[in-house]
Amino acid sequence: MTEEKEQRYDPATIEAKWHERWSADPAMYAAEPASSRKPKYYVLEMLPYPSGALHMGHVRNYSIGDALARHMWMRGYNVLHPMGWDAFGLPAENAALKNNTPPREWTLSNIAAMKRQMQRLGLSYDWATEVTTCLPDYYRWNQWFFLRMYEKGLVYRKKSKVNWCPECCTVLANEQVIDGRCWRHEDTQVELRDLEQWFFRITAYAQELLDALDKLDGWPEKVRTMQRNWIGRSEGTEVDFFLYEDVNEASEVRGQGLEKAGSAPEPAFKGERIRVFTTRVDTIFGATSVQLAPEHPLVKKLKASDAALDAQVAKLIEEQKRAREAGDVGGIEKHGVPTGHFAVNPYNGEHVPIWVANYVLMDYGTGAIMSVPAHDERDFEFAKKYGIPIKRVIAPAGLKAEEPELPFTTEDGVLVNSGEYNGLSCADAQKKLQSVAARNAFGEAKVIFRLKDWGVSRQRYWGTPIPMIYCERDGLVQVPDDQLPVVLPANVEITQQGGSPLGRVPEFVNVTCPKCGGPARRETDTMDTFVDSSWYFYRYTDAKNDRQPFDPARVAYWFPIDQYIGGVEHAILHLIYSRFWTRVMRDLGLVTHNEPADRMFTQGMVIKDGAKMSKSKGNIVSPDDMVAQYGADATRMYALFAAPPDRDLDWQEDGVAGVSRFLGRVWRLTTKYAARAKEGRGQAVAHPTGVSLKLLRKLHQTTAKITLDFEGRWHFNTCVAAIMELVNEIQAADAQLAAGEAPAPVIAELLQTLVLLLAPFAPFLAAELWEELGGDASVLRASWPKSDPALAKEDEIEIPVQINGKLVAVIRVAAGTDAQALEAAALAEERVRARVAEKTVVKVIVVPGKLVNLVVK
Ligand SMILES: [Zn+2]
Ligand SMILES: [Zn+2]
Numbered sequence: 001m002t003e004e005k006e007q008r009y010d011p012a013t014i015e016a017k018w019h020e021r022w023s024a025d026p027a028m029y030a031a032e033p034a035s036s037r038k039p040k041y042y043v044l045e046m047l048p049y050p051s052g053a054l055h056m057g058h059v060r061n062y063s064i065g066d067a068l069a070r071h072m073w074m075r076g077y078n079v080l081h082p083m084g085w086d087a088f089g090l091p092a093e094n095a096a097l098k099n100n101t102p103p104r105e106w107t108l109s110n111i112a113a114m115k116r117q118m119q120r121l122g123l124s125y126d127w128a129t130e131v132t133t134c135l136p137d138y139y140r141w142n143q144w145f146f147l148r149m150y151e152k153g154l155v156y157r158k159k160s161k162v163n164w165c166p167e168c169c170t171v172l173a174n175e176q177v178i179d180g181r182c183w184r185h186e187d188t189q190v191e192l193r194d195l196e197q198w199f200f201r202i203t204a205y206a207q208e209l210l211d212a213l214d215k216l217d218g219w220p221e222k223v224r225t226m227q228r229n230w231i232g233r234s235e236g237t238e239v240d241f242f243l244y245e246d247v248n249e250a251s252e253v254r255g256q257g258l259e260k261a262g263s264a265p266e267p268a269f270k271g272e273r274i275r276v277f278t279t280r281v282d283t284i285f286g287a288t289s290v291q292l293a294p295e296h297p298l299v300k301k302l303k304a305s306d307a308a309l310d311a312q313v314a315k316l317i318e319e320q321k322r323a324r325e326a327g328d329v330g331g332i333e334k335h336g337v338p339t340g341h342f343a344v345n346p347y348n349g350e351h352v353p354i355w356v357a358n359y360v361l362m363d364y365g366t367g368a369i370m371s372v373p374a375h376d377e378r379d380f381e382f383a384k385k386y387g388i389p390i391k392r393v394i395a396p397a398g399l400k401a402e403e404p405e406l407p408f409t410t411e412d413g414v415l416v417n418s419g420e421y422n423g424l425s426c427a428d429a430q431k432k433l434q435s436v437a438a439r440n441a442f443g444e445a446k447v448i449f450r451l452k453d454w455g456v457s458r459q460r461y462w463g464t465p466i467p468m469i470y471c472e473r474d475g476l477v478q479v480p481d482d483q484l485p486v487v488l489p490a491n492v493e494i495t496q497q498g499g500s501p502l503g504r505v506p507e508f509v510n511v512t513c514p515k516c517g518g519p520a521r522r523e524t525d526t527m528d529t530f531v532d533s534s535w536y537f538y539r540y541t542d543a544k545n546d547r548q549p550f551d552p553a554r555v556a557y558w559f560p561i562d563q564y565i566g567g568v569e570h571a572i573l574h575l576i577y578s579r580f581w582t583r584v585m586r587d588l589g590l591v592t593h594n595e596p597a598d599r600m601f602t603q604g605m606v607i608k609d610g611a612k613m614s615k616s617k618g619n620i621v622s623p624d625d626m627v628a629q630y631g632a633d634a635t636r637m638y639a640l641f642a643a644p645p646d647r648d649l650d651w652q653e654d655g656v657a658g659v660s661r662f663l664g665r666v667w668r669l670t671t672k673y674a675a676r677a678k679e680g681r682g683q684a685v686a687h688p689t690g691v692s693l694k695l696l697r698k699l700h701q702t703t704a705k706i707t708l709d710f711e712g713r714w715h716f717n718t719c720v721a722a723i724m725e726l727v728n729e730i731q732a733a734d735a736q737l738a739a740g741e742a743p744a745p746v747i748a749e750l751l752q753t754l755v756l757l758l759a760p761f762a763p764f765l766a767a768e769l770w771e772e773l774g775g776d777a778s779v780l781r782a783s784w785p786k787s788d789p790a791l792a793k794e795d796e797i798e799i800p801v802q803i804n805g806k807l808v809a810v811i812r813v814a815a816g817t818d819a820q821a822l823e824a825a826a827l828a829e830e831r832v833r834a835r836v837a838e839k840t841v842v843k844v845i846v847v848p849g850k851l852v853n854l855v856v857k
Helices: 011-023 056-074 090-099 103-120 136-151 202-213 221-231 247-254 281-286 297-304 307-325 377-386 426-439 536-542 552-558 574-587 623-630 632-641 653-680 690-713 716-732 734-738 744-758 763-772 819-828 830-836
Strands: 040-045 078-080 155-165 170-172 191-200 233-244 273-278 289-292 336-344 351-357 368-371 394-396 413-415 443-449 468-471 475-478 510-512 519-522 563-567 600-603 606-608 796-803 806-814 841-847 851-856
Touching: 011 103, 011 632, 011 763, 040 056, 040 552, 056 078, 056 563, 056 600, 056 606, 056 623, 056 632, 090 103, 103 623, 136 155, 136 475, 136 536, 136 574, 191 307, 202 221, 202 233, 202 443, 202 574, 221 574, 221 600, 233 281, 233 426, 273 281, 273 289, 273 368, 273 443, 281 394, 281 426, 289 336, 297 307, 297 336, 307 336, 307 351, 336 377, 368 377, 413 426, 426 443, 536 552, 623 632, 623 653, 632 653, 632 716, 632 763, 653 716, 653 744, 653 763, 690 716, 690 734, 690 744, 716 734, 716 744, 744 763, 796 819, 796 830, 806 819, 806 830, 819 830, 819 841, 819 851, 830 851
Parallel strands: 040 078, 040 563, 289 351, 563 600, 796 851
Antiparallel strands: 155 170, 155 191, 233 273, 233 336, 233 443, 289 368, 336 351, 394 413, 468 475, 468 519, 510 519, 796 806, 841 851
16 A cells, blocks of 8 residues: 555546536436426526626525535426526626627626636536527517507506616616615715606506515515515505685785785686595594695696795705605605695695695605694604694593603594594594595595506616607507517617617617508617516526417426525515516416415625625635635535525635535545445445444434425535534544444445435535446436434434533433433433532423433522
8 A cells, every 4th residue: 555646635627527527418407398207396596697707696696506406306306497697787888888898799708707607616507498688589578578568558658757877877766776876886876857768567566466475485584574665555545635715814824934926826726636645544633734745736836826935845846856866755854835825624624724845755645645743753843843733633542641742643542632533443533534535525545555666768778679669640659579579789889978879879760660651760768677587587498489488388387486596685676576577477378376486595695804795895705716726516515504595604715625625535535435335335234233323323314404404494504514524423433444344335325325415515526426436327316315214313312411501511321211310310420410519409300302400509
């Protein structure tokens, strides 16, 4: 043995060898057709934006999905494990500006680079189903869906206030505005602009999207909560206040520092109604003013004849705009202006002044509220400031003498100062007042949502062209299906001027009207890229289909997705849009299910030195560097080992090195005994004893643990730790194994199972060692090991012994030892004896199989 070469684990060589073999077998990870007799399993990781390089967050996300996919293959499932590219979007245009590279070229070369990285990591994707959203064979179906939705009234166009990022030169969805700033440009204030926009009517599904959350129990509770809040359902009542005109009274109110313009009110206001939305109609007798949003249509009429009011309102509009741009309308300093006009409370005929207030939003509810200062903090603050009367109309239930200080809010009370409704409970009063309003046609029960329709127009180049045409004669005309796709022209000059770059391409803009044959113009806006990601996972099932978005039969087989894995930052954007899109497809008759994914898992972030990895912080760890130094197996396994998958992971290079050393030990151990293992291959292990029993027991315990984790707990960090423990135990018995104390079939079972357990986490090394042990087919097609519960059962267990609740010793006893014997064993333990020597044992608590606790004095 003197000439024996130093045994060294060399991931670079091993991984290169398997990379080459796997590349030569592209069908290796292909799913079987629906006729397969295996049960199906669709595991999906969120598709990346092709920025040009994977980051550690990607590596973590994909390592989780890949381990799961490999495990399911080994469990005998027909697995669909696809990957694609969310390839439209702004960075391609920015890159074009910066480097003078066309977006398409830039994007496709980034995709090629990232695909190489994924393949180098050994991720088990079926590239035959790859989806690239910026290619016409995909986005034509965005256009097709747009047209179907238009025909169903789910797409419409309207002028609206939009969030405009001056840096992106485009519209942002509300979801893309974070604290008044662009989600891509943290330093850029978002502005509000009025633009004609295309919208998807997601609000038509608001109630359904909300209700179904209760049934999504395979989704994280935090994601469901975020979606509930985003949808924001409020139950309440709409009530009409009637417009009342009395110039004298009006002048009186306006005495407070406001000049009357002099002209008499326009008769046009007579008979007008102000519809308010309130969640507390039971407090309506306490309403002492009505407040309008500065952009309420009635305000427009009122100020038309009132220059002073006009100027005041202009100020309020400006304040509100600034607060919205800062993303904090709730925190606005509340200002208002009395209009000098009055409204009549329909329940009691009381005249209350009409104000315009900067904190009332036109796009929430009806753009008008009633103000009840006694029972609402905000109204109270406003009333105090402007000397508006405060009238208590609720008495809390259960209170005898003392009244709480105003304002107070409670639903557990009875009405007072409310005429014929006095004495009713809040809940009863709400019902009663609603029915009175409905009967008298001045209001109704109403549910409103915070969720707004999805604005999908973008004034950008690198997106799906919207398939609509404007004809002077026919108005809006759909692009006929046989003219799809509307292809995004190449060689478009990207500038940062406003307006869509497509508008500057006459060959694109000028078309023949499909209806009348006359000259017409194409829509030049493109679609929000969230359209692309709303249904990409359906396309994976039928990625080459050029007649329809997918074959419904294939989708029926594969859906819902069994496990979706991605970042929690997509909880309210992508994950709500996808749920909406699935329902639209259901209503188009394409699918029969309601939800795209049965189970959702959101992995934690990868951080370094306590902060999210980012270029600006200079704490980025490149996956390429890690792979080059330690190998793909060690990098992936570390990403799973360093933290539970749902928690943040603090990247430590020492840790990767440690995992690499561990894999080296596995490699040495396995190669050392490979010949013995081959000898014992396929032979039954009968009645193991001694070291064989000890090691097999550990093996079966480890198998049971990891199998259970894959079934839903996903504590992959402890799975890897369990494999490490197993290897430690085998190594500790090295002398006995070397001396031949364990028969060859035991060695075979030990090493083969070890390799199988490792396969989902370190696929390259597992493939290498599987071959080394004489495995006949690919380890991917080998069966996942089964744990024998009889063998896994410990015959000696460890029992902690506590004194007054504090751990002092651990005793080893036979499994199944009874309480009396446990107590005796605990009291006989040296450290326990020393501590109770001078004291009295008052009580002994024994939980057989678990613990002994002594209470001493
Ligand atoms: Zn921006
Ligand atoms: Zn026409």
